[in-house]
Amino acid sequence: MxxxxxxxxxxxxxxxxxxxxxxxxxxRAAVTRTAAALADEWGEMLIRGWNDADWIGLPARVGDRIGALVGAPAGSVVMGDTLSIKVYQALAAALEMRSDRRVVISDSGNFPTDLYMAQGLLDTLGRGHELRVVAPEDVAGALDDTVAAVMLTEVDYRTGSRHDMGAITRAAHDAGAVMIWDLAHSAGALPVDLAGCGCEFAVGCTYKYLNGGPGAPAFIYVRPDLAGTVRPALQGWMGHDAPFAFDLDYRPAPGIERMRVGTPPVLQLSTLEAALTAWDGVxxxxxxxxxxxxxxxxxxxxxxxxxxxxxxxxxxxxxxxxxxxxxxxxxxxxxxxxxxxxxxxxxxxxxxxxxxxxxxxxxxxxxxxxxxxxxxxxxxxxxxxxxxxxxxxxx
Amino acid sequence: MxxxxxxxxxxxxxxxxxxxxxxxxxxRAAVTRTAAALADEWGEMLIRGWNDADWIGLPARVGDRIGALVGAPAGSVVMGDTLSIKVYQALAAALEMRSDRRVVISDSGNFPTDLYMAQGLLDTLGRGHELRVVAPEDVAGALDDTVAAVMLTEVDYRTGSRHDMGAITRAAHDAGAVMIWDLAHSAGALPVDLAGCGCEFAVGCTYKYLNGGPGAPAFIYVRPDLAGTVRPALQGWMGHDAPFAFDLDYRPAPGIERMRVGTPPVLQLSTLEAALTAWDGVxxxxxxxxxxxxxxxxxxxxxxxxxxxxxxxxxxxxxxxxxxxxxxxxxxxxxxxxxxxxxxxxxxxxxxxxxxxxxxxxxxxxxxxxxxxxxxxxxxxxxxxxxxxxxxxxx
Known part of the structure; x- marks a missing residue:
């Protein structure tokens, strides 16, 4: 190549x-694919596209493609919503996993929306959680047995400075904290080894290095051993075990698909799926x-x-x-x-x-x-x- | 016409x-517009499209167009995310407005995702809220001074049966509850008078009667007198007063734009904006x-x-x-x-x-x-x- x-x-x-x-x-592949998604799928199949063009499978199918670029096994990544929403989902799940602790560590190099969403969640919880934002170099030193979750973006959006995902994840785990990585400036930019690093959650966007287009949907990774047990705070029908049974009660899908929320953005997922072919063979x-x-x-x-x-x-x-x-x-x-x-x-x-x-x-x-x-x-x-x-x- | x-x-x-x-x-207008959004905007303008094609203004601009179809004044509707997410935002804000009460009323004719999202929020809050799902005809009778919010879909997705928005909103207000309407099966289907009915919140999707395409983004309405005071639970950077100041702290936009969360789905919003021209002159x-x-x-x-x-x-x-x-x-x-x-x-x-x-x-x-x-x-x-x-x- x-x-x-x-x-x-x-x-x-x-x-x-x-x-x-x-x-x-x-x-270029996104142009033809998007046109086909409109004319041949939406235009000709209409509602049948959910089955006949497998629109319903797009979030998992595209998730697997992105998973392959960030070291995540098949079936551990799913698409949808925006990075902000995915941060909220990951942190909400993390805080339930460590419900005995009240501190969230992040750093001043994190992208602001991650901090805003985290603070919004903590305020909504109203249980005395504290978002402690430290300098990037002080993260490891900020870890102690009060820390429920560590939430960082691997690559600083301003300086491009990069955290050591493996080392920080180990330190977080040593402190008993859950680790959440934001890969906004990593996915498609550099090798990422999600499975190897052992973090519980990762999130990212697809309009940067992955070329998915303005407002392309986000992704979320949940470590496979946890995907069947985390409780989604945003429990939408597309994350239901049987969305088309239209039960009145929520029952989460068995694995990563429980992190789906509402109806997926089929057109933008199609554009993105085509964009990802640029990575074939490289x-x-x-x-x-x-x-x-x-x-x-x-x-x-x-x-x-x-x-x-x-x-x-x-x-x-x-x-x-x-x-x-x-x-x-x-x-x-x-x-x-x-x-x-x-x-x-x-x-x-x-x-x-x-x-x-x-x-x-x-x-x-x-x-x-x-x-x-x-x-x-x-x-x-x-x-x-x-x-x-x-x-x-x-x- | x-x-x-x-x-x-x-x-x-x-x-x-x-x-x-x-x-x-x-x-048909969506085909040409989407192609132009790709080729002429994304393709030629690249990142400059946020200003030069006013991508940043799409959520409010399209929101105004939809507002006009549901009786909402300009500047009271904004686009983004999915209906599930918008339900969560509306209910979270409603429960903060009535933080002294613990009951949410909905009905068994509501679309399941509304119920799932509500239950997920209540579980996340962990403050003993109860989602009480009654038969559609029993809503009015279920209202009392324990009810914080009433959350209903105007038109039942199964039977097409329609609530009287004005009467139920009055009854909810008489009981001191906040009213949230889901217009999924109303917007573009029948006249809606949001301003007249006086409800605090309304949400809806755009891929049904509004022809926005599979996975088209959702909308949220906040009553104008409240839009400047509700606290967004999902406080993303696009709802910040100054997103491009990249402050570490969140400060909500003055009005409805605070209900924006992450980066908007520009391509699907463009498709939707074109689709809405079908309503011109009717x-x-x-x-x-x-x-x-x-x-x-x-x-x-x-x-x-x-x-x-x-x-x-x-x-x-x-x-x-x-x-x-x-x-x-x-x-x-x-x-x-x-x-x-x-x-x-x-x-x-x-x-x-x-x-x-x-x-x-x-x-x-x-x-x-x-x-x-x-x-x-x-x-x-x-x-x-x-x-x-x-x-x-x-x-």
């Missing part, structure tokens, strides 16, 4: 896309090796040519995800100037310029061409243009 | 579709009048020609939604036989054959032709064919 495989994607003319860590580009190790090579090229060139930018990501590639971040006080305007010139990354407050490296559709020439543009924007101070200073609704 | 407007929909050859109450057919009163006429024709013809079928829906059209149900002991096999002959309705256990009446794309000739097929299946006992007796995964 040779990378990149740009022919599998639609990439706009004149754009170098370094934001696949936020929203992956359009896979290993995560190959992708990771290519990503590291691109990042090293990028860091070397940016540091040499753009002295105003300060590396915010770990210098050691093994401590980093698949993104490189630089600090720059005028980062927002500078990123707008870059985007205007066809180099698309993004900005995270207060001063982070993020660049994602996605070897399925990026090569070294792209990276070097992007650095040319970054250097020009910095040298000419193009970011001073007032047009770049107005904040858009979404940054 | 003349109904039907069949040209707006793709309807398969040889099919009479009486299941729009379960999954509406494919609007009033719900016109649709309702046409629907009643179709149902009366259907009931008269079926009762005359198919003595084996027993009407399960109210005979008075004003007490009925936009579906007609008949009981038949062999209903499952009979419905399979009908579908095989191009008349698509559906089956709900144990013995309900459901037929939905959707005047946007059905006319009297369709209805009479469908009755011909139903009569033939009953007369020839075609349902005895063993091929029709194996249960599919989805019924």
């Amino acid at each position: 040779t990378l990149p495989r740009k022919d599998l994607f639609h990439l706009p003319e004149g754009v170098i896309y370094l934001d696949g860590n936020s929203l992956g580009p359009l896979p 290993t995560m190790e190959e992708v990771r090796a290519a990503s590291v090579a691109l990042m090293e090229t990028f860091i070397e060139a940016v540091e040499r040519r753009c002295p105003g930018l300060e590396l915010a990501s770990p210098r050691d590639p093994s401590a980093r995800g698949s993104q490189v971040s630089f600090r720059f006080a005028e980062g927002y305007a500078a990123m707008r100037a870059l985007i205007d010139r066809g180099v698309i990354g993004d900005f995270r407050a207060p001063d982070i310029m993020r660049f994602g490296f996605t070897p399925l559709y990026l090569d070294e020439a792209d990276v070097l061409a992007a650095v040319d543009v970054i250097a020009e924007v910095l040298e000419t101070e193009a970011w001073r243009d007032s047009a770049y200073r107005t904040r858009a609704r979404v940054t | 003349t109904l039907p407007r069949k040209d707006l929909f793709h309807l398969p050859e040889g099919v009479i579709y009486l299941d729009g109450n379960s999954l509406g057919p494919l609007p 009033t719900m009163e016109e649709v309702r009048a046409a629907s009643v006429a179709l149902m009366e024709t259907f009931i008269e013809a079926v009762e005359r020609r198919c003595p084996g079928l027993e009407l399960a829906s109210p005979r008075d059209p004003s007490a009925r939604g936009s579906q007609v149900s008949f009981r038949f002991a062999e209903g499952y096999a009979a419905m399979r036989a009908l579908i095989d002959r191009g008349v698509i309705g559906d089956f709900r256990a144990p013995d309900i054959m459901r037929f939905g009446f959707t005047p946007l794309y059905l006319d009297e000739a369709d209805v009479l032709a469908a009755v011909d097929v139903i009569a033939e299946v009953l007369e020839t006992e075609a349902w005895r064919d063993s091929a029709y007796r194996t249960r599919a995964r989805v019924t």
Whole structure:
């Protein structure tokens, strides 16, 4: 397998896309598959599509495909909802497993919605739980026998800094806590060994490195030995053992399917299923090796040519995800100037310029061409243009 | 405006579709819009689509469109997630508003997922709440000063029987309870006056009468005077006052947008937005009048020609939604036989054959032709064919 495989994607003319860590580009297979899901399935089968096109099986089928990319066995991952909802489900289940404890540990590098959802759950429970948010490097030291659950995102969305999933999971388990990993910036970015790490729960989204499209559904993994016993807080009919018996009482499905909630987003799952074919025949190790090579090229060139930018990501590639971040006080305007010139990354407050490296559709020439543009924007101070200073609704 | 407007929909050859109450057919506008959302928005704009195609505004924009169909003022409805999730949000907020009470009233005609989600929430709260499920006709009598919330679906998914939203809401309020309406079988089926009825919350799905496609997102309405004060239990980043400030602490958006949770399903929202153009220039009163006429024709013809079928829906059209149900002991096999002959309705256990009446794309000739097929299946006992007796995964 040779990378990149740009022919599998639609990439706009004149754009170098370094934001696949936020929203992956359009896979060509997704265009034809989505059109078929509308015309041939919805249009022709109508309600019969639930059986005839196996819409009902999509959440498990796509879940298995993603499971294979994150080291999860078949039957341990299911799709649906959003990452926020999946965080809530995982944490609610974790807190029931450790109902004698009241502390949840997370870190300040976690994506805010994980923290918001956790706090919302704790407030709803009203049982005196505390969400303790520590610095990323202080997680291990924060573990003690009051901790019910540890909830972390492997790769920090701002700096790209990466936790050691195995070591932290062991430490959490040594403290008697349940471990929940958010793989938003991991799935499709680097090898993940869910089964090997032993965590109880993992969640993730699919619109970043997995290229599922804007608002693509999320996934949840439950360790197979637990999937038949966890109580879903969000007990929707699609997680029922027999949804079409229409019983008045809930009885959870035997395994991972109990983490399904409502009617699945069939169209977006179809788009995503097609997008995932881009991973056929490529290993995560190959992708990771290519990503590291691109990042090293990028860091070397940016540091040499753009002295105003300060590396915010770990210098050691093994401590980093698949993104490189630089600090720059005028980062927002500078990123707008870059985007205007066809180099698309993004900005995270207060001063982070993020660049994602996605070897399925990026090569070294792209990276070097992007650095040319970054250097020009910095040298000419193009970011001073007032047009770049107005904040858009979404940054 | 003349109904039907069949040209707006793709309807398969040889099919009479009486299941729009379960999954509406494919609007032609949805095909072109979805293709454009992929090619022109996702494909060309990439991450810029959040601003440039206003993806971020879709949940409110589409919510307003649906609000207009259910008597809700602009800015009081927002889209996202599934109906199950929206039920959970509404009930969690309702129980906080009446934290001194412990009883939730629903009825046995409510859709099971509403009951499951409610029970899951009550179990999660662990504060001794009780979900009391009474017969539909006993709701008013079940109200007393222990009731925190009343949670009902206006139109019974099996029989099509319809609650009086205004009267029950008044009774709930008289008892000091919060009222939550599920409009799954109402939105796009009949006139709804959310503002007039005074209920605190309403939720609904969009893949039935609103033709949004399989797994289309749900909606939630919060009464405008409450939207700025309810605490969202599911406090995701898209409901934050400033999602892109990436604060560690949650601060809810000022109004209805606080009921947003995670990243919205942009592609399915785009499909839905296009589907809703089918309602341009038609009033719900016109649709309702046409629907009643179709149902009366259907009931008269079926009762005359198919003595084996027993009407399960109210005979008075004003007490009925936009579906007609008949009981038949062999209903499952009979419905399979009908579908095989191009008349698509559906089956709900144990013995309900459901037929939905959707005047946007059905006319009297369709209805009479469908009755011909139903009569033939009953007369020839075609349902005895063993091929029709194996249960599919989805019924």
